[in-house]
Amino acid sequence: IARSAEELLGGLNEQQAEAVRYDGPALLIAAGAGSGKTRVLTRRIAWLLSQVGAWPSQILAITFTNKAAAEMKERLTTLIGPVAQRMWVSTFHSACVRILRRDGEKIGLRSGFSIYDTADSQRLVKIICTELNIDVKRYTPRSILAHISDYKNGLIDWRTRLKEHAPQFKPGQRGSKIGGFGDVEELYACVYAEYQYRLATANAVDFDDLIMRTVELLRADPMTAEYYRRKFRYILVDEYQDTNHAQYVLVRELGGVDSGGAREPGARGAGRTGPAWITVVGDSDQSIYAFRGADIRNIQEFEKDFPDARTILLEQNYRSTQTILSAANAVIALNPGRKPKRLWTALGDGSKIIGYAADNAQQEGAWIAGEIARLTAEEGFRYSDIALMYRANAQSRSLEEALINARIPYQLVGGTKFYERKEVKDAMAYLQAIANPSDDVNLRRILNVPKRGLGARAEAVLTAFAAEHRTSVWEALESLESMPDVPTRTAKLLTQFRDLMRALQTFAAGNDGSPSEIVAEVLEKSGLVAELRKSTDPQDMTRVDNLSQLQSTAAEYEQNTPDPTLNGFLETTALVADSDQLPDGDEDTGKVTLMTLHTAKGLEYPVVFLTGMEQGTFPHSRAMENESELEEERRLAYVGITRARQVLYVTRAAVRAQWGQAAEMLPSQFLDDIPENLIEWKRRETGVDSLRGGWRDDGDDEFGGFEGGYSSSSSSYGSRSRWGSASRRASSDRSSYGSYGSSSSRGGYGGGSYGS
Numbered sequence: 005i006a007r008s009a010e011e012l013l014g015g016l017n018e019q020q021a022e023a024v025r026y027d028g029p030a031l032l033i034a035a036g037a038g039s040g041k042t043r044v045l046t047r048r049i050a051w052l053l054s055q056v057g058a059w060p061s062q063i064l065a066i067t068f069t070n071k072a073a074a075e076m077k078e079r080l081t082t083l084i085g086p087v088a089q090r091m092w093v094s095t096f097h098s099a100c101v102r103i104l105r106r107d108g109e110k111i112g113l114r115s116g117f118s119i120y121d122t123a124d125s126q127r128l129v130k131i132i133c134t135e136l137n138i139d140v141k142r143y144t145p146r147s148i149l150a151h152i153s154d155y156k157n158g159l160i161d162w163r164t165r166l167k168e169h170a171p172q173f174k175p176g177q178r179g180s181k182i183g184g185f186g187d188v189e190e191l192y193a194c195v196y197a198e199y200q201y202r203l204a205t206a207n208a209v210d211f212d213d214l215i216m217r218t219v220e221l222l223r224a225d226p227m228t229a230e231y232y233r234r235k236f237r238y239i240l241v242d243e244y245q246d247t248n249h250a251q252y253v254l255v256r257e258l259g260g261v262d263s264g265g266a267r268e269p270g271a272r273g274a275g276r277t278g279p280a281w282i283t284v285v286g287d288s289d290q291s292i293y294a295f296r297g298a299d300i301r302n303i304q305e306f307e308k309d310f311p312d313a314r315t316i317l318l319e320q321n322y323r324s325t326q327t328i329l330s331a332a333n334a335v336i337a338l339n340p341g342r343k344p345k346r347l348w349t350a351l352g353d354g355s356k357i358i359g360y361a362a363d364n365a366q367q368e369g370a371w372i373a374g375e376i377a378r379l380t381a382e383e384g385f386r387y388s389d390i391a392l393m394y395r396a397n398a399q400s401r402s403l404e405e406a407l408i409n410a411r412i413p414y415q416l417v418g419g420t421k422f423y424e425r426k427e428v429k430d431a432m433a434y435l436q437a438i439a440n441p442s443d444d445v446n447l448r449r450i451l452n453v454p455k456r457g458l459g460a461r462a463e464a465v466l467t468a469f470a471a472e473h474r475t476s477v478w479e480a481l482e483s484l485e486s487m488p489d490v491p492t493r494t495a496k497l498l499t500q501f502r503d504l505m506r507a508l509q510t511f512a513a514g515n516d517g518s519p520s521e522i523v524a525e526v527l528e529k530s531g532l533v534a535e536l537r538k539s540t541d542p543q544d545m546t547r548v549d550n551l552s553q554l555q556s557t558a559a560e561y562e563q564n565t566p567d568p569t570l571n572g573f574l575e576t577t578a579l580v581a582d583s584d585q586l587p588d589g590d591e592d593t594g595k596v597t598l599m600t601l602h603t604a605k606g607l608e609y610p611v612v613f614l615t616g617m618e619q620g621t622f623p624h625s626r627a628m629e630n631e632s633e634l635e636e637e638r639r640l641a642y643v644g645i646t647r648a649r650q651v652l653y654v655t656r657a658a659v660r661a662q663w664g665q666a667a668e669m670l671p672s673q674f675l676d677d678i679p680e681n682l683i684e685w686k687r688r689e690t691g692v693d694s695l696r697g698g699w700r701d702d703g704d705d706e707f708g709g710f711e712g713g714y715s716s717s718s719s720s721y722g723s724r725s726r727w728g729s730a731s732r733r734a735s736s737d738r739s740s741y742g743s744y745g746s747s748s749s750r751g752g753y754g755g756g757s758y759g760s
């Protein structure tokens with residue numbers, strides 16, 4: 005379906021239309037929240053296809069989550085027809101999986117490689133720590149992994165780290181380093197090297213590897229690089245402010261930006277040569293993933309990176325009322341060193357922001373539940389129009405309790421995610437081990453799940469043999485007969501396990517096109533379901549339901565995919581990010597949505613409650629130590645405020661449980677930053693506040709009010725010292741940030757969004 009220029013530009017303002025039409029090699033669309041950036045990006049793709057003569061296969065569009073990718077494809081389908089479904093519109097992570105599946109062999113990744121999620125990676129790091137005699141209480145696998153992740157996001161190779169900090173260490177030779185590290189750098193370097201070695205023998209990658217190893221591939225193999233540079237003539241990236249260094253380099257490598265060749269503004273479509281045309285879209289005020297390596301300079305220096313770049317600013321906001329925008333503008337204006345931008349809207353002032361100060365978190369939840377009842381009963385809002393947002397996942401509990409008490413249906417985005425539940429991970433581990441037998445982590449996970457008498461000793465027999473012969477655990481199992489001194493009983497049980505896995509592999513090979521049947525076979529033959537059914541623990545019933553849900557997910561995947569395969573199914577599940585659990589935009593779910601502020605990026609709701617507006621909750625206590633982290637919290641506040649379309653609530657509790665103890669909480673400094681006349685307080689002071697002598701302290705320096713107030717009640721902040729700067733990184737609790745799984749969690753980026 006070719007669209008006319010008028011159709012593609014219809015309903016856009018002048019700047020938006022200019023961005024859609026722009027005919028040149030490098031374009032930055034820099035604009036505040038809700039100004040139509042994502043909308044313009046989508047239209048621009050349609051424009052390139054129907055007006056510039058680009059082929060669908062020449063376009064690579066990067067979104068922040070899989071859900072955003074699906075939505076963009078959907079809109080493109082209505083604009084240009086079904087060809088959109090086959091286009092490369094995806095997260096960085098998904099795009100890299102696709103590249104590595106096709107060409108990963110050139111850097112030693114065999115087809116069917118596994119993708120480890122955060123939990124898998126932590127397991128592996130823990131195994132390594134035990135072998136290297138590292139005290140995991142002092143150096144938690146989580147904190148070590150955070151450092152490894154930083155290296156990868158910065159494209160720092162393990163070989164380089166080893167050369168600099170531990171030249172004598174040889175990965176893959178256990179015993180070559182037994183405890184006694186000179187310094188932490190040496191420790192991290194050794195674990196990093198060993199971790200990469202283990203991933204390689206397991207034929208596996210982690211989320212960060214997806215990006216780093218794709219860059220490695222493009223740099224190591226000129227033919228592959230050439231293939232993609234010829235292929236992708238147009239690269240478009242949404243949420244560019246949250247790209248990290250590795251992603252930045254990836255875009256340049258894929259686009260052939262540094263490989264010379266003239267940038268030819270005049271050349272068209274299929275005939276173009278030289279570097280790809282690059283369009284990036286973002287808002288430096290919404291950069292909120294620094295803890296995951298996002299580098300705000302990528303967007304700030306775009307014009308330097310691309311001297312021929314054109315920048316287009318969008319200033320009209322189509323999402324929110326002027327009241328909401330003025331609050332957002334006032335908060336973000338306090339960040340130093342930013343380019344001032346004024347967002348405006350034609351939507352009018354709308355209603356005031358509503359504030360509420362509760363005595364404690366329970367009361368905060370109860371009041372919110374009451375408001376939701378009123379909004380739906382009297383003001384015509386639906387439950388699905390309403391979102392509750394908070395800084396850290398742990399805050400959801402008191403809100404959930406209040407909603408349950410008030411019988412208000414809700415959905416929680418994030419938290420313990422489906423694919424992180426133990427029983428689901430167990431079943432997935434079988435599938436991974438079937439698809440990729442060298443995957444040691446997953447194979448070892450299921451060796452004794454369900455219990456079959458293969459305990460730590462049996463595992464040790466296998467891993468010792470594997471280490472000695474430098475093979476995988478599966479190959480060790482295959483060589484069982486030539487292993488010396490295996491007790492007869494153990495040998496028999498290992499043989500049974502091997503037979504089981506061989507049978508499942510054979511079944512999978514014969515039914516590759518039907519992952520749901522493979523899932524069914526695994527659930528039955530492994531004994532996973534049988535073990536849960538035998539149990540009297542009521543929770544195990546839920547676990548059985550979850551496993552049947554997994555089978556349904558596989559069936560759903562099968563129906564929605566042209567050429568379903570087991571590997572394809574494993575991929576879709578590996579890259580699920582928090583926000584992907586959200587239903588589509590307009591769908592009325594009949595439920596209120598709860599999520600962290602990080603997960604809320606890019607989304608919008610008619611009614612938003614920003615909860616837990618307290619010093620130490622938001623801004624997070626960890627961030628109050630450090631000015632640049634405080635700036636990031638302020639950006640997070642800006643993201644939160646600008647999610648609201650019509651009504652914004654800000655609520656706080658004067659007492660909140662922290663580290664298992666009730667702590668007095670002062671109002672968030674962000675409440676102070678919002679001009680007073682924009683907020684209508686339903687309750688402003690609590691009993692606790694009046695004992696303290698009020699809270700609005702008009703110190704003229706930015707932190708005056710807060711520092712003063714803080715120290716006056718600092719005794720209640722016993723936890724403050726936990727965040728001493730030395731331990732900050734090590735104890736940084738990434739999961740409390742909500743998303744990534746971890747992407748990602750799973751997150752992915754969406755990376756995890758990371759992709760994930």
Ligand code: ATP
Nearest residue numbers: 015016017036037038039040041042043322323606
């Ligand atoms: P964010 O910074 O939060 O990612 P954004 O800049 O990507 O926001 P969009 O999500 O694209 O903004 O648009 C915000 C809202 O405004 C959407 O509901 C979109 O449909 C609407 N919108 C954008 N441009 C226009 C326009 N020209 N006319 C009417 N509505 C518009």
Ligand code: MG
Nearest residue numbers: 041042043606
């Ligand atoms: Mg957007």
